Structures are given as structure tokens and as C-alpha cells.
Amino acid sequence: MKHHEDMEKAMIYHAQNLAEWGYEDIQNLVRENNILREEIRVARESAEITASLVVKQFEETERILRRFQMANALRTAVLDSAAQMAIIATDRHGKIIVFNKGAENLLGYDPEEVLEKETPVLFHLESELRKHGRKIGVARDRSQRGIDILFEYARRGFYEQEEWTYVRKDGSTFPVSMSVNALHGPEGSLEGILCIASDITEKKRAEKALRESERNYRILINNIPNIVFKWYPDGGIDFYDDKIEKLTGYSLDEFLSRKLKWTDLIVDEDRHEFKEKFLKALKSNGTYIRQYRIRKKNGDVAWVEAGSQIIYDENGRIDFVTGAFLDITDRKRAEQALHESEEKYRSLFDSGPNPVFVLDMKNLTILDANRSAEETYGYTREELLGKSFLDLGEFEDIEKGLQWSESQGSPEACFVTQRARHRKKDGTPVYIRMNACPIKYQGDGAIILAATDITESIEKDAQLFQASKMTTLGEMSAGIAHELNQPLNAIKVGGEYLRFVLEKGGEIPMEDFLAAVDRINKQVDRASNIINRLREFGRKSDFRKRRVSFNRVIRLVMGIVGEQFKLQNIVFRVDLEESLPPVTADANRLEQVMFNLLTNARDAIEQGRGEDRRDDEGFIEIRSFVEGDHVAVTVSDNGSGIPDETLGRIFEPFFTTKEVGKGMGLGLSIVYGIIQDYGGHIHIHTREGTGTTFKITLPRADQENREETP
Secondary structure, rough: OHHHHHHHHHHHHHOHHHHHHHHHHHHHHHHHHHHHHHHHHHHHHHHHHHHHHHHHHHHHHHHHHHHHHHHHHHHHHHHOOOOEEEEEOOOOOEEEEEEHHHHHHEEEEEEEEEEEOOOOHHHHHHHHHHHHHOOOOOOOOOOOOOHHHHHHHHHHHOOOEEEEEEEEEOOOOEEEEEEEEEOOOOOOOEEEEEEEEEEEEEHHHHHHHHHHHHHHHHHHHOOOEEEEEEOOOOOOOEEOOOHHHHHOOOOHHHHHOOOHHHHHOOOOHHHHHHHHHHHHHHOOOOOOEEEEEEOOOOOOOEEEEEEEEEEEEOOEEEEEEEEEEEEHHHHHHHHHHHHHHHHHHHHHHHHHOOOOEEEEEOOOEEEEHHHHHHHHOOOOOHHHHHHEEHHOOOHHHHHHHHHHHHEEEEEEEEOOEEEEEEEEOOOOEEEEEEEEEEEEOOEEEEEEEEEEEOOOHHHHHHHHHHHHHHHHHHHHHHHHHHHHHHHHHHHHHHHHHHHHHHHOOOOOHHHHHHHHHHHHHHHHHHHHHHHHHHHHOOOOOOOEEEEEOOOHHHHHHHHHHHHHHHHEEEEEEEEEOOOOOOOOOOOOHHHHHHHHHHHHHHHHHHHHOHHHHHHEEEEEEEEEEEEEEEEEEEEEEEEOOOHHHOOOOOOOOOOOOOOOOOOOOOOHHHHHHHHHHHEEEEEEEEEOOOOOOOEEOOOOOOOOOOOOOO
């Protein structure tokens, strides 16, 4: 622009001096002016072109800058979007230039901690770098850095994903799938590496779980007795092991090659049911269980049980049927044997001559009863079923016995009771002996109880006991008569006195009259007590157990025999524990025990005196006391004692050392039987020529619902 102004000034100057110039000068001036104008035009065009080029260059630069910014933003977005993928890049010196968000998440470093400061070797195990170096043929020496192995990986083009181990900032390790890629410069030189890795911890865990599952599945297949199969609609069948060979006798290959179909083995009679089960499963949820027979290769028949599931394809058609076979031949044989055994049991159960019951172990409800039970008790089977056995009579001793057996770890042990009192439907008493054993009945605990009707035997025993008591009472008649004569004589004297006074017309003072009447009443009561004792002793036993005071039994029997023993110069020495607990028994039978022991002691004393010692005083000592959980009673005498040769036989029925006509030999036998019935024991301590002691122990009575004998 300045050049243009200078030219205009020159032109003005020349015009002012034009008059002074000549023609030639003017021509030269015109030419110079034209040249000047052309230069001005060219200058203007050049300026315009230059300005246009500058504008275009600026616009191109701006476009390139925008593309660079977009590419950089896209690169950052791509790197940061891979939150679960570590992307790490280095320059040609191994310094980290890219460390994305995924690398931060997986390795635990902030970018400021690693960018331009460390190499990727920080995240690798030294041993693993050496292993991968050997894999690609690089021998690590002392001058070689770990990063060199990664560069060599990139240089050789191993771009596939491989399993590596990454080390976190906290030192923990985890597996990754990583590729090592080369970053090339414009001339193709190696300017850095790019490592892209993803965490495969969950994948490894899933693979391990899958391997474990497959291992467990294989162990299960190999060890279970079931034969796992896969059956196809064309009749072919696959098995997963060779157990099928043992079951059928055919080789596994014969099935897998489709030379043999499973349906070829099914017994003809079972084919229809086999098909029906399958068709029913098609109409339901596709699962079914069926039992049928197959014919083995050797011609034998085997039972199998198959549990199956129908599997459908995406079109709803049958794809295959999967399931497992189980050889149940032995079970079927056992079921058949059990069926036959149950038929035999039922036959024996129903035809047995004695009542047999099956009772629920918990509540003693009758679960079953045979025909003999119906006949013995007068109930129908329908009436007995569901009825408590306790409604028929006693059961306590057996129940205790069974509990004792189980506590000893012997559930098969049985228990036997000597006798129990039951009642028939019409109320008639019946005595039975019971044998009870714990069993399994329809899968639950139960008791099988066999009862033997011993009513007739009990009646005979009662008659024998009664005869023995009557015999003994007969022997005591002299003492009883003497004891009764005393109150009778007193009554007679009092009555005669009153009659004498009245007949003579005399007056009896009221005071004397009342005293005489009172003495007569007391003697009447005394005689009545003697008769009541005799009546109570003489009554027949009913064998029912109650709570009984042994002291009361002793006093009652002493009251009966005491007078007779005085006549025979025998005295009692008594030491009874007043707080003696009761026992569970029948009072009448215990009276028989004491009566027999006392008369036996009297006979021993009489036998020990001899003919020349009739006036010697004899004594019988009676003691009662508590011994642990038992009540003990001892009866001691100063009689002849028992010889050793007869000691072992004294409890035998009809064994006696007395003269003929002086005893039947039943007294001690009866004592032994009664004490055994009540779960007691009897011991003897004797010395020939000195005396004998009988010791009886009986269990203390339970504190449960038993009434004491009045």
C-alpha cells in the first residue's frame, strides 16, 4: 500500500512539471505509468491470493484440530469405557503412557502413580515372565530387563489372548487373559507395546466348579448302584458306564452301536404296562417310575426299577428320555419271601392255641389280636383293635421289664410275668401268664404279647393255699380255743353275777352295774377281734396286688398263733421298724408266708428239744427293716437247724423231714413261690443244732396309684 502512495505522489510531481518536459519525456512517462499500473494490479491480485491461502490454511488447521480433539475424546472414552479391562501402553523405553480406568479398577493404582514412572513389569510375577520368555525362545540373562520379554512378545507378533497373572498394588494376585500388541511408528519401527487384559477370576472359578461338578458326577455315576441311561425314540439307548454288562450280560458296545435295543430285553408280559406308563407320563409332567422284568443274555430274568424324565426339544417333540435303572431282583425276592413269611406268621398267629396281641409300644393300644384272644376275652377282633390293653387288666411289670431290657442295649430281650389278673368282656376274672417282646410292626415299635390262661392252675394253687391254711388253723385250734375261752369265761362270769343278784332281789349299784356291762362289752370285742383275724386269715386269695404294710401282716399272724405258741412254751421277740415302707403284694398271700415261716420255726424248735427237753423255752425273733430299695423281714429260731444234705431241697414241693402225718412238705415251697411272684428273694442262714434264720426281701412299693390293703 505504501508503494502505491509513492507512485501517486510521483505522478503528481511529473504532472506539475509537465510543461517543462518534452515529447519524449512525456512518452517515457506514459510508459512508466502503464508499467506502474500493471505492477499495482499484480500486487493487488497477489495480495488477494495470499489472503485467501491464509484463510484456507487457518480453516484446515482448525478442522485438523477439531478431528484431533474428537479422536482424543473418542480414545479416552474407549479407554475409560473398558472398566473391567486393563489397557496399558508404553513408549519405546517401556514407560507407561496409557493406564485406563479398567487398569485402575483391577490393579488398584492411580494413574499418577504409574504414568511415565514404571513399566508393566510391576504388575507381573518374575517367575511368570521367565516362563513366557522360555516359551518364545528368549533366555533371560542378567543384562536383560523384564520389559524386554514383553517387547519381544510384541515384536514376534504373539497377539492371541493368553493366561497371565497380574499382581495388585496390595500384593494379591489374580488371573487375566492378556494380549501383547506392538505399537509401530510412521517408518514401521517398534515405538511401544499395548497390553490388553481382562480379569478371568470368575471364569477360572466357574471352570473349577465345572470340573468339580463333572468329577463328582463321574464319581457318582461310577459308585451308585444305579445305571444311568439316555433313551431315544428310535429305541437306541446310551449308558455312561459298564454296569449294564453285569445286569444284562450284554456288552456296553452292543447298546452304544445300536445293535441292541433296550425294548428287545423286556419280558413280553410286561411290555403293555411298560408302554402304558410311558403314555401316562406324556400326558402329565413327563416323569414316571416303573418296574418290569428283562431277560438277560443267559436267559435269566431280572427285575429293574427305572425312574425316568422325558426331555422335549424346542419344537415340543421328544428329544430323549433320561433316568436310571436299579436292579431290584434281590428286593423282589425279599418281598416275595416276606410275603410268604407274613402268610406263615398270620397262619401261626391265627391258629395259635393261646391269646396273642400286638401292642403299640407308646400307648399299649391293641394293633392286632388272634382268634384265641377273641375266645379267651369274649371280645370280637373289631372290638379289641384300638382298645387299650390296660382295659383288660394289669401290665405294669411287663412294661418295666421291657424298659429295663432296652436300657441294657438289648432291644430283642423279652420279659415274662408269672401271673396277671384280667377280666373278660362279661367281667369274669381270668389269670394269665404273659410273655412280651419288642418287635417292629409296620415300621414302628411294637410289643408282641403271648398270654397263657392259667386260671385253672391259679384256682388249684388257691385251693392248695386254702387247704394249707385250714390245716394250720386246725393245728392252732387248741390255742385259738384257749384264746376264745378267756373272753367267753369273763362274759359268762359277768352275766351269772348279774343274774344271781337280780334273782335274790338285791339291788346293784348303778356304778357296779355299768362296770360289769362295760367288762362284758370289752370281752365281746376281744372275741370279735379274734374271730375277725381268723376270718381275714381264712379268706381266699384273689392275687391282686396292692400296697401292703408288712408290719401289719406280721402282727395279724402273731395274733393268731401267739396263744398256741405260748401253750408250747415258745415266745416272740419282735423288733419292727415303725416307718417301714409298704410293699406291692396281696396281704392274704403274705400272711400265708409269715404263717408258714412261723409254724416252720415252731416245728424246728419242737424237733430240737427232743424227748428230754420238752420244758425248754423256745424263742422266735422277728425283725423288719429297710435295706436299700427293699423291705426286709427276718424270722429266726433256736431250733434244730437244717442239715447240709437237705438244705438244697427244702423249697421243693412235698419235700419234708417230718414224720409221716405231720406235714405235706408244701409250706416252704409255697413261701418260695409267693416271694418269687412279687420279685423278691429269700435267703437262709442255718447252723445244725443251733437254729435257722430266714430272710425275705421285697421291693418297696411305687408311690403310684395303688391303694393300700384295708
